[in-house]
Amino acid sequence: MPFARLFLPSPIEDYALIGDCLTTALVSRDGSIDWLCWPTFDSDACFAAMLGTPEHGRWKIAPKDAAVTAKRAYRDGTLILETTFSCKSGTCTLIDFMPPRGEASDIVRLVRGDAGVVEMRMELLLRFGSGANVPWVRRLDDGTLQAVAGPDMVVLRSNVEMRGEGMTTVSDFKVHQGETYHYVMTYNPSHLPVPEAIDIEIALEETESFWTEWSSRCNFKGKHRDFIQRSLITLKAMTYAPTGGIVAAPTTSLPEKVGGARNWDYRFCWLRDATFTLLALIDSGYVEEAVAWHEWLLRSVAGAPADMQIMYSITGQRRLLEWQADWLPGYENSKPVRFGNAAHAQLQLDVYGELMDAFHQARVHKIQLNGETWPVETALLKHLAQVWMEPDCGIWERRDVPRHYVFSKVMCWVAFDRAVLAVEEFGRKRAGGGMARHPRRHPCRDLRQWLRCAGKYFRRSLWLEDAGCEPAVAARRGLSQAGRSAHHRHHRPRLNGA
Structure with missing residues (x-):
């Protein structure tokens, strides 16, 4: 039967x-x-x-x-x-x-x-x-x-x-x-x-x-270790072994709400999502995956910093053309079913902060990265100095009019903060000329000015009066992420005060 x-x-x-x-x-x-x-x-x-x-x-x-x-x-x-x-x-x-x-x-x-x-x-x-x-x-x-x-x-x-x-x-x-x-x-x-x-x-x-060999390398010894290990195995399964790319999900078009139209293809490598995965792996002792992802990243973002995308394919391809499969009715009839993702061309400023924090965490954990990493970081920061006050599409990837998002501005702060840490605590060479010097375009001209003025610019970004600002809970998320990873003695008090 x-x-x-x-x-x-x-x-x-x-x-x-x-x-x-x-x-x-x-x-x-x-x-x-x-x-x-x-x-x-x-x-x-x-x-x-x-x-x-x-x-x-x-x-x-x-x-x-x-x-x-x-x-x-x-x-x-x-x-x-x-x-x-x-x-x-x-x-x-x-x-x-x-x-x-x-x-x-x-x-x-x-x-x-x-x-x-x-x-x-x-x-x-x-x-x-x-x-x-x-x-x-x-x-x-x-x-x-x-x-x-x-x-x-x-x-x-x-x-x-x-x-x-x-x-x-x-x-x-x-x-x-x-x-x-x-x-x-x-x-x-x-x-x-x-x-x-x-x-x-x-x-x-x-x-x-x-x-079993891979999972046995987990160095987490605390409560609920079995659950942590199971989650890590799942994250490992989302890595593409030949290149080190990490996909956001193995599926496409599962709806945010059943019957809704926000059904996206997540089978690509979001820089934001990958950095979160990377931090979980690093914290649990998995260094090889971190090195492989950084190598994938350097290959993927090669070119002009202004051309950096928020996502790439598992092999580093840039063109992720979006189309709809009209023969598929969708999960519980949630249409449309999409393949590809047009959000690859969006400006999402928070990505810079997540990337710089991922590089920072690699340095904290003494992971040996490719020597080209710091030149890439400084090139991206010089570009961020030009665009950090621009509206963007935010972590929600809205497809209408770009807005000013608190989370995005907080993560821009994180990007510059991690650069300061790289120079002062890890001996990286200071970036040369080329940084924009207009105060509305860049928060500092040098490290000393940054330490004096970062708090002012940080607070200003928090209170942007824009009808499109996201709820306070999102701002708290950004503050939490920025504060949780801020190790510099000058920075944490300002974060707590803000």
Whole structure:
């Protein structure tokens, strides 16, 4: 019996994440992969049911019995997901993971019989082009299924017999206690040969070893360490290993409010979001990720400081053209579904403060950065000196008229403050000429004047009388962030006073 076609996507909190540090998949509580962009975070999706229906692509493995309960957990310290299904006739466990990338990308799904016997069903609907393209599927001589659509190829191998039903690949099987069945799906560009099959046991062992070794390096010893470690693993899964870029999210167009239109594509590297992730990783002892991100940043922002964007692709690309997929109805009918993000061209002044604070924290933690870091910092600051009093789009990325935002002005203060610290506490060379000297354009001409006058300019930025200023809670957030990281003896009293 096929799974019911009446479909509502799972609540967001019911999706679990698996990944290989190049992309991620979202698995629902009922064993369905409803979202996967393959082979990278910003590729088109081949499973897009989360933003539509099963006909837009999904991969479900679950008991046929509708009266089933499901309990889920990750293996300790890993991104290996285990979902245990219990029904009247027995119990089985679905094990989902993505091995660290070899020559091709794999999703491994194992069904293990734990007690009694459970009747299972597998349904696969591959839809490339984010739900738009039905692939051509054929069976190879060894029983492997090959699906091709344009540049994309997926092969599926299993020890269970598979067949076609309409435009769906299905399996029906019974799993008894002690038995294990497997499905391994592998991606490769369609112009390349069919990839070799992996050794499943070795892949599971290597995946577990990869994650347990990484998570064991967490140096946090305080309360709720397990929760901290789980969050760090999730953050690690959001990094793109080849470049060090860190995506804001693996999804697009999940609405800020169900039924609303503020549905954006977050599969890119926001400088702001990445700095927050970076600080969490640094504070927990993960230096390699910090160095890799800084290297990605230097490559991405190369060029004129005025051209720095608030976000880039995982490889550092700048043009993130935004378009709408009108064939997808959206999560719980929240339209439009967008790919790309036009906000990449916005001016958001707070980004300068977050970047400079990230560089500052790297120095505090004695992380050895590329020697080109300080010249980049000073170039960005010279540009900020020209624009810090301009209205911007703010942290909310509003798409109407730019405004003066308290949070943005506070973070401009942070940017200059961290530059002072770099010179006075870490021996960086003072910036040369080229700084604007008009008092409305730049808060200081030299460090001594900055120490005398920073408080005045800081207070002035707080009380901008503009109808577009954000609520006081946002200003408090900016003050908190600025004060929490301010180490210079001259600065904290002024922050507290403000």
